Amino acid sequence: xxxxxxxxxxxxxxxxxxxxxxxxxxxxxxxxxxxxxxxxxxxxxxxxxxxxxxxxxxxxxxxxxxxxxxxxxxxxxxxxxxxxxxxxxxxxxxxxxxxxxxxxxxxxxxxxxxxxxxxxxxxxxxxxxxxxxxxxxxxxxxxxxxxxxxxxxxxxxxxxxxxxxxxxxxxxxxxxxxxxxxxxxxxxxxxxxxxxxxxxxxxxxxxxxxxxxxxxxxxxxxxxxxxxxxxxxxxxxxxxxxxxxxxxxxxxxxxxxxxxx
Amino acid sequence: xxxxxxxxxxxxxxxxxxxxxxxxxxxxxxxxxxxxxxxxxxxxxxxxxxxxxxxxxxxxxxxxxxxxxxxxxxxxxxxxxxxxxxxxxxxxxxxxxxxxxxxxxxxxxxxxxxxxxxxxxxxxxxxxxxxxxxxxxxxxxxxxxxxxxxxxxxxxxxxxxxxxxxxxxxxxxxxxxxxxxxxxxxxxxxxxxxxxxxxxxxxxxxxxxxxxxxxxxxxxxxxxxxxxxxxxxxxxxxxxxxxxxxxxxxxxxxxxxxxxxxxxxxxxxxxxxxxxxxxxxxxxxxxxxxxxxxxx
Numbered sequence: 369x370x371x372x373x374x375x376x377x378x379x380x381x382x383x384x385x386x387x388x389x390x391x392x393x394x395x396x397x398x399x400x401x402x403x404x405x406x407x408x409x410x411x412x413x414x415x416x417x418x419x420x421x422x423x424x425x426x427x428x429x430x431x432x433x434x435x436x437x438x439x440x441x442x443x444x445x446x447x448x449x450x451x452x453x454x455x456x457x458x459x460x461x462x463x464x465x466x467x468x469x470x471x472x473x474x475x476x477x478x479x480x481x482x483x484x485x486x487x488x489x490x491x492x493x494x495x496x497x498x499x500x501x502x503x504x505x506x507x508x509x510x511x512x513x514x515x516x517x518x519x520x521x522x523x524x525x526x527x528x529x530x531x532x533x534x535x536x537x538x539x540x541x542x543x544x545x546x547x548x549x550x551x552x553x554x555x556x557x558x559x560x561x562x563x564x565x566x567x568x569x570x571x572x573x574x575x576x577x578x579x580x581x582x583x584x585x586x587x588x589x590x591x592x593x594x595x596x597x598x599x600x601x602x603x604x605x606x607x608x609x610x611x612x613x614x615x616x617x618x619x620x621x622x623x624x625x626x627x628x629x
Numbered sequence: 630x631x632x633x634x635x636x637x638x639x640x641x642x643x644x645x646x647x648x649x650x651x652x653x654x655x656x657x658x659x660x661x662x663x664x665x666x667x668x669x670x671x672x673x674x675x676x677x678x679x680x681x682x683x684x685x686x687x688x689x690x691x692x693x694x695x696x697x698x699x700x701x702x703x704x705x706x707x708x709x710x711x712x713x714x715x716x717x718x719x720x721x722x723x724x725x726x727x728x729x730x731x732x733x734x735x736x737x738x739x740x741x742x743x744x745x746x747x748x749x750x751x752x753x754x755x756x757x758x759x760x761x762x763x764x765x766x767x768x769x770x771x772x773x774x775x776x777x778x779x780x781x782x783x784x785x786x787x788x789x790x791x792x793x794x795x796x797x798x799x800x801x802x803x804x805x806x807x808x809x810x811x812x813x814x815x816x817x818x819x820x821x822x823x824x825x826x827x828x829x830x831x832x833x834x835x836x837x838x839x840x841x842x843x844x845x846x847x848x849x850x851x852x853x854x855x856x857x858x859x860x861x862x863x864x865x866x867x868x869x870x871x872x873x874x875x876x877x878x879x880x881x882x883x884x885x886x887x888x889x890x891x892x893x894x895x896x897x898x899x900x901x902x903x904x905x906x907x908x909x910x911x912x913x914x915x916x917x918x919x920x921x922x923x924x925x
Contacts, residue, residue: 375726378718378725378726378729379715379726383717384717451715455714456713457714457715459709459713460709460714461726462680462682462702463681463702463709464707465699465702465730466699467699468681628677628682628683628684629682
């Protein structure tokens, strides 16, 4: 497993597109926190910086934001996956001695590693921003809503697994990215609102990741900041999100196993 | 002789098209085994199946008498079609990936780069390499891990004369060091120059198989047939100039020296009261056959 990850890192680290995209990702993750800086002054009531980006509400708001940046990581995984087809290196890796299964596991270990890193970035910058914005008396609630950090981890895994699946299915970078984006926005909405409107559609992959796991803090906003955000994502949404991640990886594995490369 | 590779009724079908149609091959240790056939005859598909990237429709193959296990490929160095590399990685970084896959010490990378004269360019990105250099990098990559077998698919394709000479010299050198080599090519001349054994395939079907000496060099062969071939074969034992006599389908095929006099043979047999029904002298049977099928 570690060997497979090392192989992936040998390919990935010198890859300039990776460096650029990952730098953009980190920039967005950190700069996004500036958005809350100038919210309605420093009063104690209402939607102030302290109320939105202080503990514990920051975890809901920050993940709500940050989960969109996972799209960058997913596209990165599509690039990396499709490169193996474009350069015909997937078949070369197999000729050189990897099993088909190992090529899949290698990508999964990479996805897990990137998820851990991105979650770590979220946690670290969240803690720093939270400490800056929080009122002194709220600082003991630092990890009160930290279930969202875990949700973000699952979401990273799921989004990148989805990217891996689309990359494997379509093989060509441009095509895979476009279809991934179409799936991300119109298709999922059509499935959710048009075809499975009653409940079930809310748990389509994209809806699960963007709406269910990181719910929009309606109560908090409607109450003008008087009520807290919900304390954690629902267990159901986490389980469904994790199941999708596994399903996408399994589908990628099935395709890789069946296909002539 | 130790068998390196054997295939039984190996078959690959794409819809109605039979790319490989029941191929039986056997490669012995130490051979330079040529798979000769025109473009589209199923050479690459065959190698693809043997290297685990194409699923056979039916049939089986076995490396090192150890079946089709993935682990076998670590003992094989292979170059299939064009060289495949990560263009943004340097030659050295590309080989690090291969070394890690094969579980080979990275310290051996310099040695294989040296053996293909790429050591001074190892830090350059693979995308900056010329086709010849990429081909040599692929050969270096195939050598990593000191494999027992090298599988080379059209290794001289697209190279200039110097590149072609280098690759052929490489094959000869590797063969001399004891490696078994499987070489797919559509160039008769190439196979004739470097191979010890050859199989000729067309449309996925095996046309002929044997040692290059027997087949391609195709010295003069004489076909004869009489009412009783047994008696003929006995009589031939005391006739000079016959290297090998083999009976196939009621016809005796004689591999003979270049200066062989067929008329003398006929006279010799008739003196012994043996009268031939059939006498035919032919040369370079395979080359003609090959040219016919490539001319299509």
